[in-house]
Amino acid sequence: MTLNEISKVLEINCKSNIEITGLNTLLDSNSNELTFLENKKYIKDLVNTKAAAVLIKKEFLAEVPKGTIALICDEPYIKLALASKLFSQNVVEESGKDCVVDKDTTIQPNVYLGKNASIGSNCIIMAGAFIADNVSIGNNTIIYPNVSIYRDCIIGNDCIIHSGTVIGCDGFGFANTKDGKYIKIYQNGNVIIGNDVEIGANSTIDRAVFKSTIISNGVRIDNLVHIAHNCKLGVGCILTGQVGLAGSTTLHEYVVMGGQSATAGHLEIAPFTTIAARGGVTKTIKEPKKQWAGFPLMDHKTWLKLQSKITKLLK
Amino acid sequence: MTLNEISKVLEINCKSNIEITGLNTLLDSNSNELTFLENKKYIKDLVNTKAAAVLIKKEFLAEVPKGTIALICDEPYIKLALASKLFSQNVVEESGKDCVVDKDTTIQPNVYLGKNASIGSNCIIMAGAFIADNVSIGNNTIIYPNVSIYRDCIIGNDCIIHSGTVIGCDGFGFANTKDGKYIKIYQNGNVIIGNDVEIGANSTIDRAVFKSTIISNGVRIDNLVHIAHNCKLGVGCILTGQVGLAGSTTLHEYVVMGGQSATAGHLEIAPFTTIAARGGVTKTIKEPKKQWAGFPLMDHKTWLKLQSKITKLLK
Amino acid sequence: MTLNEISKVLEINCKSNIEITGLNTLLDSNSNELTFLENKKYIKDLVNTKAAAVLIKKEFLAEVPKGTIALICDEPYIKLALASKLFSQNVVEESGKDCVVDKDTTIQPNVYLGKNASIGSNCIIMAGAFIADNVSIGNNTIIYPNVSIYRDCIIGNDCIIHSGTVIGCDGFGFANTKDGKYIKIYQNGNVIIGNDVEIGANSTIDRAVFKSTIISNGVRIDNLVHIAHNCKLGVGCILTGQVGLAGSTTLHEYVVMGGQSATAGHLEIAPFTTIAARGGVTKTIKEPKKQWAGFPLMDHKTWLKLQSKITKLLK
Structure with a gap:
């Protein structure tokens, strides 16, 4: 789709006929992608964008780099939402190749296999599982009953x-x-899950808005865990029951989160961090290998001290 | 079923042969419904009831209005539970018309379509979805795989x-x-979901005990959210991941609830209220457009102040 | 499998050809089971074990009772994990008898019925339900759509x-x-659910690592509740929405847990205990019939007092 065609839908004036292949963030966009700036705090990223074009308020025009076309509008985020529909995928593909299933793999009854999907060898795909279009599953993987895997995801x-x-x-x-x-805002990304990952029952992992939500090798996720779009979990992370991660948060390798703990969005958590049960992370954690607790979060020892002070307060 | 017949099952003496069509609360009952009073605090509603009859302890007899028959018993709530079974629906209807599916709607394999159900035009109902008896779904609606919609619900x-x-x-x-x-207590109501509502994965919305649990137009609900029976969500409410609402709570329009926040039952939350992540609402909020946080809930600014006091306390 | 064969896989030296039938804890093992000691705090149980053999560090050798063979190793818990695979069940049985379904039971379409499973009379098993191998379901039980019951469980x-x-x-x-x-660590136990139990939507109950996770008669569980492996719920317990129980915790009879409350693992909660919404139980509760709240948990009245002190602190 050309930038010209997109602009027409968005009711913005632009005559470039450069081909746009998708949407992306300021920093991740390539020279065929459209990006946006809504929140002033990302203006530092605008200067460095390589995007073909950017949806932007007039006031930030001076900061747009030379190679990027400015699409001036009052509400860039709304224009982004409208543009996301132009790049949205079909909910169900009508044509494509039948799913390829490798040797020694068991497919139970009532499994849905989408177009262009592929399943490796020695897998078990159990009854009621939904494997959507373009999904790819490796070898030796077990998909238990009534699991749903949306299109384009990779396991x-x-x-x-x-x-x-x-x-x-x-x-x-x-x-x-x-x-x-x-x-x-159509979520046109996917989820990529590495090797040797175990995920409990009734958990949910959202697809990315752009690019991928990533679950790295060796991760262990318990039941009823919620992982929002664009999170990244490093190698060996452990998320216990009912943990919740808001969007775009990165857990570096071997982060351990206790039951019902949670994070806000757009944070980073350093490697080997431990968050105690119910801990609520609202700021980035830079120092690795520390133990945290409470909400708001504090050093685990400080949290224990706080509890004893509260006990005294009550006497 | 006549009141006489019901009374016989409940082992209460009553000779009226008025036709009773169902159970309801004191205030919502019409002149063909049976109601109850268990908790003294609802006695103000008793005076205004229009119910055909009321299950009631002897001590409250004087407050029963003229047009309502008093069914005197020691344990009205238990009698109500027994009566609810008399009005319970079949889990599965054995007869009825086949589901009507309008034009341009896709029904994937392994979908269950109940009796007397109807699905509008241009919908996609994906594999493993369960559409029970009497369910009605509008136009342009997408039901993803393995969704279960119980009988009598309206989307x-x-x-x-x-x-x-x-x-x-x-x-x-x-x-x-x-x-x-x-x-x-058989839950003989249903769920009514308006237009332009999006609900995430693995959330649960309970049917009403009487009448309807209501999700109004434009509501957005994230993953793993729990909405108990008889809640009402006004237009444009936003519930993020892992929020929980206890029974009979009303959120007026454009209430926003952060991740893992929750409410007790039988509350009202004023329009444009914002509850921060983890906030716990235990009392009705009357003033609109305010921001709240913490558990117990406090003004968001007060909560921030509390955190800084706690920090000082620790020094 | 003989102890000799197991030892070979674990790369431990042992010549006994005693037949081992499974793994178990120190206290629960019988004379044909293999057990382990990793954590020093369970050394008091070692003295009383009746296990055929125990995986153990050299330093604890003196405490091993006479009838038990010591399998000395540096990392007993890792050896246990490796041994658990030797006793793991097939994900899906390839042979066995067809599921037996008693009279007046309705099986809807797209239900999976495993080998050697049995379903009693007057049940309704709804579409998309998965009843795995060896599952046993009693009489008059309703399994709603898209429920998954893993192998060997008993309802x-x-x-x-x-x-x-x-x-x-x-x-x-x-x-x-x-x-x-x-x-x-392969979870080779099961779940046993008693009579007259109702479980809400999208809850998860983990199978035991050894023996059984137990839900006793009359228990009521709401939606999105997480019960980890080896928990035991006594008669009449009530768990409301989004409650989470960590592993091996025992709730004695008639424990009531409010919304989003939780427990740590390996605890006991006395009969008729009430935990308020959001309460977090981190220690065993010995005294019955008390009401608790908060996190860390405190007497409910103390918690109310704390709230009023916090209010004063803010003035």
Whole structure:
């Protein structure tokens, strides 16, 4: 789709006929992608963008780099939402090749296999599992009953995904209009799960809005865990029951999160960090190998001290 | 069923042969419904009831209005539970018309379509979805794989319901007997979902005990959210991941609830209220457009102040 | 499998050809089972074990009782994990008798019925339900759509299990190697659910690592509740929405847990205890019939007092 055609839909004036292949963030865009700036705090990224074009308010025009076309508008985030629909995938593909299933793999009854999907060798795909279009599953992986894997997601080798878990459902994204409507931001990315990952029952891992939500090798995820769009989990992370991660948060390798703990969005958590049960992470954690607890979060020893002070307060 | 017949099952003496069509609350009952008073604090509603009859302890007899028959008993809530079974629906209807599916709607394999159900035009109902008896779905709605919609529920136009979500499951209701048994209160209501509603994966919305649990137009619900029976969500409410609402709570329009926040039951939350992540609402919020945080809940600014006091306390 | 054969796989020297039938804890092992001691605090149980053999560090050798063979190793927990695989069940049985279904039971379309499973009379098993190998279901039980019941689990009479709930999924268990790998501890136990139990939608109950996770008669569980492996719920316990129980915790009879409350693992909670919403139980509760709140947990009245002190602190 050309930038010209996109601009027409967005009701922005632009005559470039450069081919646009998708949407992306300021920093990750390549020279065929469209990006946006809504929040002033990302202006430092604008200067460095390589995007073909950027949806932007007039006031930031001076900061747009030379190689990038400015698409000036009052509400860039709403225009982004409208543009996301132009790049949205079909919910179900009507044509394509039948799913390829490698040797020694068991497919139970009532399994849905999408177009252009592929399943490696020695897997077990159990009844009621939904394997959507373009999904790729490696070798020796077990998909338990009633798991749903949305289109374009990639699952590695030696994984176990328990019943009812949903991989690749839409991230929670929309733009608010002034008259109280929410315009869906189509989640055109996917989920990539590495090798040797086990995911418990009824957990949910959202697909990325752009690019991929990533679960690295060796990760262990328990039941009823919620991982929002564009999170990245490093090698060997452990998420226990009912943990929740908001969008675009990165856990570096071997982060351990206790039951019902949670993070806000757009954070980074240093390697080998431990978050105690119920801990609530609202800021980036830079120092590795520390133990944290509480909400708001504090050093685990400080949290224990706080509890004893509260006990005294009550006497 | 006549009141006489019901009374016989409940072992209460009553000779009226008025036709009773169902159960309801004191305030919502019409002149063909049976109601109850268990908790003294609802006595103000008793005076205004229009119910045909009321299950009631002897001590409150004087407050029963003229047009309403008093069914005197020691344990009205247990009698209500027993009566609810008399009005319970079949889990599965044995007869009825085949589901009607309008034009340009895709029904994938392994979808269950109940009796007397109807699905509008241009919908996609994906594999493993369960559409029970009497369910009605509007136009342009997408039901993702392995969604379960219980009987009698109504879904509007332009909705998206993600995998594994359950609509219309039984509310959590039972009466405790003196010898430690729980008698199920049959949940004979339904769920009504408006237009342009998106619900994430593995969320649960309970059917009402009487009448309807209501999700209004434009609502956005994230993953793993729990909405108990008889809640009402106004237009444009936003519930993020792992939020929990207890029974009979009303969120007026454009209430926003952060991740893992929750409410107690039987509350009202004013329009445009924002509850921060983990906030716990235990009292009705009357003033609109305010921001709250913490548990117990406090003004968001006060909560920030509290955190800084705690930090000082630790020094 | 003989102890000799097992030892060979574990690379431990042992010549006994005693037949080993499974793994178990120090206290629960019988004279044909293999056990382990990793954590010093269980040394008091070692003295009383009746196990055929125990995986143990050299330093604890003196405490091993006479009838038990010591299998000396540096990392007993890792050896246990490796041994658990030797006793793991097939994910899907290839042979066995067809499921037996008693009279007046309805099996809807797209239900999976495993080998050697049995379903009692007057049940309703709804579309998309997965009833794995060796599962036994009693009489008058309703299994709603898209429920998954893993192999070997037992469900009683008069139960109701709502959509999307998963019974018997693997507990969250693995041993950490020094080079950052997790070795799965196969969860070779099951879940046993008594009579007259109702479980809400999208809840998860993990199978035991050894023996059984137990849900006793009359228990009521709401939606999105997580019960980890080897928990035991006494008669009449009530768990409301989004409660989480960590592994091996015992709730005695009639414990009530409010919304989003949780417990740590390996605790006991006395009969008729009430935990308020959001309460976090981190220690065993010995005194029955008390009400608790907060995190860390305190007497409910103390918690109310604390709130009023915090209010004063803010003035």
